[in-house]
Amino acid sequence: MSGPAIPAHLDAAAFETYLGRTRWFGGKGRALQVVGVRRVGTVPGALEGGPRVVLHLVDVAYADGPAGGETETYQVPLSCYTHPEHRLDHAFIGWWEDPDHGWVHAYDALHDREAMACWLRSFVASRTEDAVGDPATGLSFHRLPGHELDPETAASLFTGEQSNSSVRFGEDAVLKVFRKVTPGANPDIEIHDALTRAGSEQVAALYGWVQLDDPEGTGEPLHLAMLQEFLRTATDGFDLALASVRNLFAEGDLHAHEVGGDFAGEATRLGHALSAVHDAMREGFPTGTTDARTLAATMGERLDAALPVVPELAAHGAALREVFAAVADLGDLHVQRVHGDLHLGQTLRTTEGWKIVDFEGEPAKTLAERTLPDSRWRDVAGMLRSFDYAPHVVERTLAETDPEVSAQLSVRADEWAHRNRNHFLTAYAGGDLTESQRVLLTAYTADKAVYECVYETRNRPTWVSIPLAAVARIGAR
Ligand SMILES: Nc1ncnc2c1ncn2[C@@H]1O[C@H](COP(=O)(O)OP(=O)(O)O)[C@@H](O)[C@H]1O
Numbered sequence: 001m002s003g004p005a006i007p008a009h010l011d012a013a014a015f016e017t018y019l020g021r022t023r024w025f026g027g028k029g030r031a032l033q034v035v036g037v038r039r040v041g042t043v044p045g046a047l048e049g050g051p052r053v054v055l056h057l058v059d060v061a062y063a064d065g066p067a068g069g070e071t072e073t074y075q076v077p078l079s080c081y082t083h084p085e086h087r088l089d090h091a092f093i094g095w096w097e098d099p100d101h102g103w104v105h106a107y108d109a110l111h112d113r114e115a116m117a118c119w120l121r122s123f124v125a126s127r128t129e130d131a132v133g134d135p136a137t138g139l140s141f142h143r144l145p146g147h148e149l150d151p152e153t154a155a156s157l158f159t160g161e162q163s164n165s166s167v168r169f170g171e172d173a174v175l176k177v178f179r180k181v182t183p184g185a186n187p188d189i190e191i192h193d194a195l196t197r198a199g200s201e202q203v204a205a206l207y208g209w210v211q212l213d214d215p216e217g218t219g220e221p222l223h224l225a226m227l228q229e230f231l232r233t234a235t236d237g238f239d240l241a242l243a244s245v246r247n248l249f250a251e252g253d254l255h256a257h258e259v260g261g262d263f264a265g266e267a268t269r270l271g272h273a274l275s276a277v278h279d280a281m282r283e284g285f286p287t288g289t290t291d292a293r294t295l296a297a298t299m300g301e302r303l304d305a306a307l308p309v310v311p312e313l314a315a316h317g318a319a320l321r322e323v324f325a326a327v328a329d330l331g332d333l334h335v336q337r338v339h340g341d342l343h344l345g346q347t348l349r350t351t352e353g354w355k356i357v358d359f360e361g362e363p364a365k366t367l368a369e370r371t372l373p374d375s376r377w378r379d380v381a382g383m384l385r386s387f388d389y390a391p392h393v394v395e396r397t398l399a400e401t402d403p404e405v406s407a408q409l410s411v412r413a414d415e416w417a418h419r420n421r422n423h424f425l426t427a428y429a430g431g432d433l434t435e436s437q438r439v440l441l442t443a444y445t446a447d448k449a450v451y452e453c454v455y456e457t458r459n460r461p462t463w464v465s466i467p468l469a470a471v472a473r474i475g476a477r
Pocket residue numbers: 158160161162163164165166174176204228229230231232234236345346348357358360
């Protein structure tokens with residue numbers, strides 16, 4: 001811990017209020033208590049008259065969590081001024097008197113381009129492979145070889161829905177500041193590092209990262225942020241899929257292959273891209289085998305945990321358990337590092353082809369679970385589920401304005417999903433699947449749909465019908 005103490009009571013209240021207002025805080029809607037605020041370092045590169053950027057870790061406990069149980073830790077970098085900065089009122093966190101600096105007016109630094117310029121200058125100062133930082137706090141900035149940064153590039157915060165916060169520097173680089181942090185190597189950095197060094201064309205190149213050495217005394221570093229290539233020609237894969245579906249729905253009499261916005265070519269290219277990324281991850285990380293019975297049991301346990309949250313799943317419980325039980329007969333399964341939470345929203349179409357982003361895995365899993373080797377078919381199943389979501393999201397949007405939306409539309413939705421799933425799968429597998437692969441893929445798809453039922457119930461309750469319908473279809477096979 002460094003720097004003068006800030007009155008603890010003032011801190012906790014200010015952070016508690018702010019967390020509840022942000023998009024990225026994972027505990028929204030729960031009764032939270034900030035049980036600790038740690039000042040862990042200052043970003044170098046402050047200019048005379050500019051803000052000091054002070055990194056804070058905020059420990060949060062929940063009234064509905066286990067008493068004395070685990071807390072979550074969120075990163076909140078503060079941009080500190082000696083006077084109010086009204087242009088940052090929307091990101092105001094608190095103000096207090098500091099023994100060393102007098103009155104401090106503190107704002108979420110991600111919203112402040114002056115503060116983000118300090119991060120960029122620190123990366124520029126950290127010459128390739130030679131970290132710059134503060135030995136007193138263990139904070140360090142790291143760079144990979146091969147890319148020059150311009151310290152004058154202006155910063156702007158991404159505005160989309162995110163569980164972290166990303167800032168782009170012009171059209172050159174994007175800095176993702178991790179919000180919920182856990183000691184240990186961050187999988188997004190770890191995988192981008194390996195794939196960038198291997199020359200993969202399917203990911204945005206890693207330029208650098210920020211870490212804190214051993215803040216918890218466990219010997220594990222804490223990864224705070226990742227700097228990578230900004231993909232300036234990128235369009236979100238899910239948005240592209242929605243546009244394709246709308247095209248099909250607008251052409252009442254035409255089939256998917258006859259419509260201008262047909263997605264099948266993109267689905268094929270996505271299949272090839274995922275296969276290449278999987279091959280690169282297999283080369284870059286340890287591989288092994290896992291007993292199929294263990295996997296089947298884990299899927300069953302996930303269903304058990306989902307039932308109290310989504311009681312409608314009970315009607316399909318027996319059928320789902322049969323699907324999982326079939327996996328148990330498959331013997332030893334090949335496992336490797338995978339993406340872990342792949343869907344169309346994690347794919348970006350650029351002029352140079354498809355890129356895959358966000359290798360952090362499913363947000364609800366622990367870091368240890370997210371970094372375990374797994375079957376490649378988990379990611380394939382994630383994509384298949386997304387090909388089901390896209391047409392049904394458009395269908396339900398249309399139904400909101402026109403409750404009489406035709407049954408014909410539902411048939412067309414299935415047609416779109418079926419066509420694109422098939423193109424993706426054929427490209428990924430390079431031909432037909434074996435019987436064992438089919439059994440495994442069906443189980444992973446069912447498992448993902450169960451996960452989605454829980455995810456939607458907690459985050460977008462009106463969407464839960466989409467994965468529930470998929471569960472019913474899988475169960476009815
Ligand atoms: N390298 C990049 N270049 C341009 N846009 C990107 C890049 N990486 C991610 N994005 C965009 O930012 C969004 C959020 O990124 P993501 O890694 O999914 O963040 P989070 O972990 O917060 O969900 C993505 O949906 C994508 O549209």
